[in-house]
Amino acid sequence: MDFIAVFDNLNWDSFVQLTVNGLTLGSAYALIALGYSLVYGILKLLNFAHGDVFMVGAFIGWGVIGVLGGSANPIVPVWLAISFMIIAAALGCALLGVVIERFAYRPLRNAPRIAPLISALGVSFFLQNSVLLLFSADFKTYNTFDFSGGTLFLSGINWGPLHISLLRIIVIGSAFAMMGLLALLVYRTRLGKAMRATSFDREAAAMMGIDVDRVIVWTFFIGSALAGVAGVLVGLIFSQINHFMGFNYGLKGFTAAVVGGIGNVPGAMLGGLLIGLAESYSFGYISDVWQNLIVFSILVAFMLGRPSGILGRADIKKV
Amino acid sequence: MRRRGITIATVLAVVAAAVAASLVGRAAPSASAAPSASACMKVKLGVLAPLTGPAAFLGQEQLSWVQYAISSFNKKYKTSFGVKQGDSQLSASLARTVGRQFVADKSIFGVVGGSTSQSVISTGDLFKAAKLVSVSGSATRVDLTSGKNSTFFRVVPNDSVQAPNIANFVSGKLKAKRVLVVDSQDDYSTALAPAVGAALKAKGVKVDTGSVAADATDFSNLITTSVAGDTDVVVFATQTASAANALSQQLIEQGKKALVLGTDGAYSPSQYKPKHGYVSSFANDLNFLPSAKSIVAGYKTFSKGKTFGTFGPPSYMAAWVIMNAANNACKDGHATRGEVVTQVKKTNVPSILGGNLKFTAHGDVAGAKFYIFEITNGSYKNVA
Numbered sequence: 001m002d003f004i005a006v007f008d009n010l011n012w013d014s015f016v017q018l019t020v021n022g023l024t025l026g027s028a029y030a031l032i033a034l035g036y037s038l039v040y041g042i043l044k045l046l047n048f049a050h051g052d053v054f055m056v057g058a059f060i061g062w063g064v065i066g067v068l069g070g071s072a073n074p075i076v077p078v079w080l081a082i083s084f085m086i087i088a089a090a091l092g093c094a095l096l097g098v099v100i101e102r103f104a105y106r107p108l109r110n111a112p113r114i115a116p117l118i119s120a121l122g123v124s125f126f127l128q129n130s131v132l133l134l135f136s137a138d139f140k141t142y143n144t145f146d147f148s149g150g151t152l153f154l155s156g157i158n159w160g161p162l163h164i165s166l167l168r169i170i171v172i173g174s175a176f177a178m179m180g181l182l183a184l185l186v187y188r189t190r191l192g193k194a195m196r197a198t199s200f201d202r203e204a205a206a207m208m209g210i211d212v213d214r215v216i217v218w219t220f221f222i223g224s225a226l227a228g229v230a231g232v233l234v235g236l237i238f239s240q241i242n243h244f245m246g247f248n249y250g251l252k253g254f255t256a257a258v259v260g261g262i263g264n265v266p267g268a269m270l271g272g273l274l275i276g277l278a279e280s281y282s283f284g285y286i287s288d289v290w291q292n293l294i295v296f297s298i299l300v301a302f303m304l305g306r307p308s309g310i311l312g313r314a315d316i317k318k319v
Numbered sequence: 320m321r322r323r324g325i326t327i328a329t330v331l332a333v334v335a336a337a338v339a340a341s342l343v344g345r346a347a348p349s350a351s352a353a354p355s356a357s358a359c360m361k362v363k364l365g366v367l368a369p370l371t372g373p374a375a376f377l378g379q380e381q382l383s384w385v386q387y388a389i390s391s392f393n394k395k396y397k398t399s400f401g402v403k404q405g406d407s408q409l410s411a412s413l414a415r416t417v418g419r420q421f422v423a424d425k426s427i428f429g430v431v432g433g434s435t436s437q438s439v440i441s442t443g444d445l446f447k448a449a450k451l452v453s454v455s456g457s458a459t460r461v462d463l464t465s466g467k468n469s470t471f472f473r474v475v476p477n478d479s480v481q482a483p484n485i486a487n488f489v490s491g492k493l494k495a496k497r498v499l500v501v502d503s504q505d506d507y508s509t510a511l512a513p514a515v516g517a518a519l520k521a522k523g524v525k526v527d528t529g530s531v532a533a534d535a536t537d538f539s540n541l542i543t544t545s546v547a548g549d550t551d552v553v554v555f556a557t558q559t560a561s562a563a564n565a566l567s568q569q570l571i572e573q574g575k576k577a578l579v580l581g582t583d584g585a586y587s588p589s590q591y592k593p594k595h596g597y598v599s600s601f602a603n604d605l606n607f608l609p610s611a612k613s614i615v616a617g618y619k620t621f622s623k624g625k626t627f628g629t630f631g632p633p634s635y636m637a638a639w640v641i642m643n644a645a646n647n648a649c650k651d652g653h654a655t656r657g658e659v660v661t662q663v664k665k666t667n668v669p670s671i672l673g674g675n676l677k678f679t680a681h682g683d684v685a686g687a688k689f690y691i692f693e694i695t696n697g698s699y700k701n702v703a
Contacts, residue, residue, distance in 0.1 A: 014543055014544060015572065017539075017543040018543050018544070021537075021539040021540050021543060024539070025537065027596060080631065082492070136371050136375070137371035137372045137408055138371055138372065138373075138375045138376075139372070139373045139375075139559075141561055141564075141590075144568075145571075150571070150594075153568060153571055153572040154571065154572075158574070161548065161574070162574075163573055163574035165573075167572070168572075237326065237537075238535045238536040238537050238565065239536065239561075239564075239565050239568070240373075240561055240565060242372075242373070259361070269563045278539050279540075283540035283541070284540055284543060286542040286703075288503065288529055288530045288531065288540075288541065289530050289547075291540075304518045313324055
């Protein structure tokens with residue numbers, strides 16, 4: 001069988017475009033999944049407020065572009081405006097993550113595991129409703145198309161009938177750059193080594209002189225910063241944001257973390273991209289109304305067949 | 320002894336009278352179950368609309384025009400109508416909650432709304448049971464006036480007019496050969512989109528269909544899989560103008576030439592401003608009508624310069640119809656919600672949208688039509 005012929009039957013152009021669409025969405029899911037995975041790896045906590053940190057990041061980006069004069073007439077060059085949005089969202093969300101850890105999770109560190117989980121849900125509602133009160137339930141728009149008269153949409157890579165916009169390249173590129181930096185940090189720095197040690201055995205790490213509290217703070221700082229970046233990237237590519245967006249993206253990010261192997265950094269990246277692609281392909285080749293059903297069926301299938309995820313390792317307990 | 324007997328009999332009679340009086344007193348409000356006499360002085364209109372959320376642009380516009388209608392009516396007829404806001408946030412379940420609140424508030428004689436078809440569906444049985452009239456300025460689903468909701472009326476035409484109107488325009492004026500019709504997986508669009516598709520097919524146009532979630536912001540997969548190279552127009556049945564805007568931008572992003580024609584829910588000069596596109600509307604835009612100069616000027620003064628599209632003026636008329644009916648019902652100083660319904664059925668008032676406003680037996684507005692606007696770089700122009 002001719003490999004190319006198979007894809008010809010599926011319509012090669014559509015397949016490539018669906019792949020790009022899936023990678024765009026998957027990049028955002030991967031960045032969110034990393035936050036879930038990092039925190040779970042260290043604290044064994046499902047931080048259900050993480051999706052709302054992502055939402056706050058999207059709002060910070062929206063606020064920054066407003067301060068810079070709006071997307072139609074920013075007072076700085078477009079590349080600088082986007083950089084400011086990403087940096088502000090990353091820093092804002094990182095600080096928010098640290099505050100959440102300090103006040104919502106640290107006091108419950110030695111409580112039964114259900115307590116911080118409930119606290120996480122409380123923080124999630126708190127963030128959602130705070131944004132609702134501050135900015136109302138109206139959808140906000142980034143008006144990305146107005147940046148340089150639509151240049152971000154109109155320019156890019158043309159390949160036959162395919163057009164991959166500059167904005168998609170920026171979004172996918174930024175997400176991969178963030179994932180690369182995180183991988184470097186986790187596997188090539190002292191902090192990363194401390195994070196891995198804490199994740200492996202918190203008590204033993206503390207006995208070896210690692211400041212576990214500091215490691216946990218850094219974990220929240222980094223995970224939340226990534227969520228903030230994802231918020232801005234989603235705002236840039238899809239233009240509309242609202243106070244409730246964190247729920248859907250958070251759920252998909254969590255699914256990605258579980259599918260990839262929660263607690264595993266490369267697993268979260270892989271899971272995010274896979275979920276994005278699954279959503280895209282299911283829309284294209286199965287049904288336009290079943291994509292969520294398919295995504296969550298994948299989650300159920302993994303929970304039943306391989307609960308530790310693709311790259312996760314099953315816990316071995318001494319009995 | 321005899322005196323004692325009389326005393327006991329008197330006490331028993333007084334107690335019996337008191338019990339009877341209290342029973343009558345309790346039964347009176349629930350028997351009439353509606354405001355009366357003194358209530359005529361403090362009558363309110365409920366506004367059931369998405370005041371926040373993705374369709375807040377239309378809800379806020381409707382609320383503002385209802386307030387303007389109330390102010391004008393009170394001034395003209397020396398009445399004291401008030402308004403109670405109910406935010407549906409474009410959610411059917413929230414609309415039902417608001418509906419219950421309106422039914423329970425006995426000062427409310429009529430409801431302007433629901434703004435959307437799903438909110439009318441979710442509140443129809445509540446309002447019918449409470450004999451509370453509702454007059455919508457924007458709900459267009461055909462079966463809302465099938466006779467099931469006997470207290471529901473609307474001042475705009477329904478989708479049995481919109482679907483062929485869009486089909487005529489797309490096949491006739493735009494000369495489209497291939498069209499993608501997309502629904503938004505809600506009560507409104509899942510009825511309208513197939514009707515538009517069927518009308519287009521009847522005209523010999525090749526029709527593809529697509530579907531997206533009501534809260535979708537990512538249309539890239541829809542565009543990749545459903546918009547062919549020779550697709551001329553995408554008819555998007557939506558209640559979210561910003562979604563229609565995002566769809567038109569994402570079409571350009573993927574290098575597709577197809578134009579977007581948004582259905583009536585997309586009419587918003589502030590949120591749907593494609594480079595080139597179209598939008599359908601159940602009313603003409605008063606901004607373009609020389610004959611509406613004075614009403615537009617009056618509204619601008621009242622609202623301190625707020626801009627508006629086609630959602631506000633029909634709600635002005637909806638509010639006017641209810642106030643007119645309530646005023647007629649209150650002429651004897653005593654009115655019930657049921658009387659207001661009866662009076663609304665008899666409506667025959669001059670409309671700011673043109674002509675006289677009357678209802679058919681099932682509550683549809685008689686003789687109204689749909690309009691189509693062309694949008695070029697965000698600027699709207701009536702073309703059909």
